[in-house]
Amino acid sequence: xxxxxxxxxxLIYPIxxxxxxxxxxxxxxxxxxxxxxxENILLTISTWRNESLTKIMILVSELSGYFFVTFLxxxxxxxxxxKRYYLYFLINSLxxxxxxxxxxxxxxxxxxxxxxxxxxxxxxxxxxxAMISLAFFGFLGYLCYQxxxxxxxxxxxxxxxxxxxxxxxxxxxxxxxxxLTDVVTGYLVSGIILLIELNxxxxxxx
Numbered sequence: 784x785x786x787x788x789x790x791x792x793x794l795i796y797p798i799x800x801x802x803x804x805x806x807x808x809x810x811x812x813x814x815x816x817x818x819x820x821x822e823n824i825l826l827t828i829s830t831w832r833n834e835s836l837t838k839i840m841i842l843v844s845e846l847s848g849y850f851f852v853t854f855l856x857x858x859x860x861x862x863x864x865x866k867r868y869y870l871y872f873l874i875n876s877l878x879x880x881x882x883x884x885x886x887x888x889x890x891x892x893x894x895x896x897x898x899x900x901x902x903x904x905x906x907x908x909x910x911x912x913a914m915i916s917l918a919f920f921g922f923l924g925y926l927c928y929q930x931x932x933x934x935x936x937x938x939x940x941x942x943x944x945x946x947x948x949x950x951x952x953x954x955x956x957x958x959x960x961x962x963l964t965d966v967v968t969g970y971l972v973s974g975i976i977l978l979i980e981l982n983x984x985x986x987x988x989x
Contacts, residue, residue, distance in 0.1 A: 794978055794979075794982050797974075797978060798975050798978060798979075801971045801972075801974050801975050801978075802975070804971050805968055805971045805972060805975075808964055808967065808968045808971070809886075809890060809908075809968065811964070812890060812892060812908055812964055812968075813890060817962070817964045820963075820964075821895070821962035821963055821964055822895070822898075822962075824956065824962070824963045825895055825898045825956060825959060825962065825963075826898075828956050828957055829898055829959065831957070832900070832957070836957070837900065837957075837958075840953075840954040840957045840958055841901065841954075841958065843950050843951060843954040844912060844951065844954040844955060844958060846916070846947065846951060847912040847913075847915045847916040847919070847920075847951045848912070849880075852876055852915055852919055853876065855872075855919070856872045856873060856875075856876050856919075859872045859923070860872050860873055871922060871980055872919075875918055875919060875922065875976075875980070876915070876919070878918075878976065879911070879914050879915050879918050879919075879973060879976065880911070880915075882914070882972060882976070883909065883911045883914050883969070883972075886908065886909050886968075886972070887905060887906040887907075887908065887909075888906075890906070890908045891906055892906055892907040892908035892962075892965070893906070893907060894906070894907040894960055894961070895907070895959055895960070895961070895962055897959075898959030899958070899959040899960055900958055900959050901958050901959075901960065903958075903960040907960075907961055907962060907965050908962075908964070908965045908968065909965050909966075909968040909969035909972060910952070910955050910961045910965040910966045910968075910969035911969065912951055912952075912954075912955050912961075912969075913951065913952045913955065913961075913965070913966045913967075913969030913970050913973070914969040914970075914972055914973040915973075916947065916948045916951035916952065916973075917948050917969070917970050917973040917974060917977060918973040918976050918977050918980075920944045920947050920948055920951075921944060921948060921973070921977045922977060922980060922981065923944060924940050924941050924943065924944025924945070925940075925941070925944075925981055927940035927944075928940050928941050948970075952966040952969075952970065
């Protein structure tokens, strides 16, 4: 896999950019340089809350929760058992969780307790839900794009997965369990994972 990445210059450039942005955001967060900005974003979003929207956001957030993703992983692994894609669905969930926990241990950022409207344990940086949503639904959306013959279904699969990923990230902000920098960094970390996996599975790796 590493040789394929090295040969693909188009893949190396975005990975380098993502790594740079991850390092930059991590350093800024560790130095508390983003705290006021992050809190102002959450303060603004908190003014949009209402009972109906809160219920929707909780549901959206659960779409990238461990229980639902584990269920989908098992289901998709059975569906694609004769293909090498099932390896991704099995390895991806564990990989994302491991990388996320490493970051959380290193940065040790406390959640925005004053904004939280649901109970959430663990550290804040980066967002595990954001990481899971991009890595999982991003791959699933692209897989559907590759497998569907209808061009409208192809486009729909990409747009739907993209909107779902964004909604999951927004739901974490709306519920007050993460800062914006947590969500953005989660997307960037999973973006690297997703780029590597798409290159491997759809560029001759399977």
